[in-house]
Amino acid sequence: MAGPSTEMARKPRADAVRNRERVLEAAKAVFSAGGSEASLEAVARRAGVGIGTLYRHFPTREALYEAVYRREVEQLGDLAEQLQSAPEPVDALRRWLRANVEFVATKKGMVAALALVAAGSSELHAYSFDRLTKAIGTLLARAVAAGAIRNDISAEDVLRALIGMCYMHDQPGWQTTALRLLDVFVDGLRVQSAGTATGPQESKPARKKASLKPSR
Structure with missing residues (x-):
């Protein structure tokens, strides 16, 4: 059975995972609107975390x-x-x-x-x-x-x-x-069925019929 110290050790990890996901979701929204020049401070504000928290997870803009x-x-x-x-x-x-x-x-x-x-x-x-x-x-x-x-x-x-x-x-x-x-x-x-006619095939009967006409 896990003791209090174990539970306390687990909680920061769970918080860290949640914070990371919040930053990623916020970054998606901010980058969508602002492109490559989007502010990382704006990402942190939208995620509801401090800029230090953002940098702990993603030390550079490129990493984010x-x-x-x-x-x-x-x-x-x-x-x-x-x-x-x-x-x-x-x-x-x-x-x-x-x-x-x-x-x-x-x-x-x-x-x-x-x-x-x-x-x-x-x-x-x-x-x-x-x-x-x-x-x-x-x-x-x-x-x-x-x-x-x-x-x-x-x-x-x-x-x-x-x-x-x-x-x-x-x-x-x-x-x-x-x-x-x-x-x-x-x-x-898509796989075409054997009986499916294409444009050139549809024109064959017309050509055959024309060839049966008596010549003048």
């Missing part, structure tokens, strides 16, 4: 950016796991990809700030690429196993396509375009 970045990547990974139980595997994949577009759309300031960190850290870039490709891979594999999506595309292919769709995130109206392209992309991955 990296922690927020990793947290967001983990949340996207968690979302992929939650979507594993969705009844329609193709819809689950689509919903996860749309969540990424919506993340970029609503967190433009934060995306700009986090890009500075990710670009300067090969380890962080490798981590995020690995975590996101695994997230895609679980959803993609389920759709392929269900016979709903072609099996000749990789998770890396899908991630690169997603990055390309979000590339112009600083341009007006980009989100509408990205979501439309995303739907076209996902629909293009």
Whole structure:
């Protein structure tokens, strides 16, 4: 049975975890609004902690950016796991990809700030690429196993396509375009039934009928 001294030792750790989470949540909001120039003092105020507490957890601005970045990547990974139980595997994949577009759309300031960190850290870039490709891979594999999506595309292919769709995130109206392209992309991955006709195939009967006309 734990004694009073043990309980007292545990409490600071629990408080520290809560404070860290509060700082990360506050940083996400402040960075979203203020981008790479956001004040760390503003983060501390929003989190309800002193600036000293913030620096104990994150000694540099870059350390805080990296922690927020990793947290967001983990949340996207968690979302992929939650979507594993969705009844329609193709819809689950689509919903996860749309969540990424919506993340970029609503967190433009934060995306700009986090890009500075990710670009300067090969380890962080490798981590995020690995975590996101695994997230895609679980959803993609389920759709392929269900016979709903072609099996000749990789998770890396899908991630690169997603990055390309979000590339112009600083341009007006980009989100509408990205979501439309995303739907076209996902629909293009679907396995077509043998009896599904395409444009060129539909024109064949017309050409055959024309060839039966008597020549003059």
